[in-house]
Amino acid sequence: MASRITKALSGLATTFLALGSLVVHSPTASAATDTYSFSACVQQKESAHVVLMMDESGSMFEGGTDGNGSDPKNLRIAGAEILLDRLQSVADTYKSTINVQLSGFGDNYVIRSEADWIALNPGSDAGAKKLIQSSRIWADKEALGNSRETD
Secondary structure (H helix, E strand, O other): OHHHHHHHHHHHHHHHHHHHHHHOOOOOOOHHHOOOOHHHHHHHHOEEEEEEEEEOOHHHOOOOOOOOOOOOOOHHHHHHHHHHHHHHHHHHHOOOEEEEEEEEEOOOEEEOOOOOOEEEOOOOOHHHHHHHHHHHHHHOHHHHOOOOOOO
């Protein structure tokens, strides 16, 4: 069971990295010319769903050889904010809605968005602001209550 979960999380991490690289394509080029492009998918389908999953385990906050944890400066939160900003740009460029869910894994899988899905609508940054505010919980181990281990 643990092996299947590890493989699934590894696959999600790979997907997240691929999504991050795809979202930064220049919107001035035609998205349809790229054979594998998140932007092309949004352009064609006029919507998308993205789950932004973050490691909330204790190793983010403490441990390691220096005792500072894997991300003592909370750079993963800055990365999430950049990704959310890029997703908003894609929504604006292709006049499409991108639904986003924030979630975390540690002891358990926990949805961190204030609603299951928050819409990034073209021409409005209200959804992005809500998501960015919600993402800041990842800096507070006590508020997470999900940080003993990665199960």
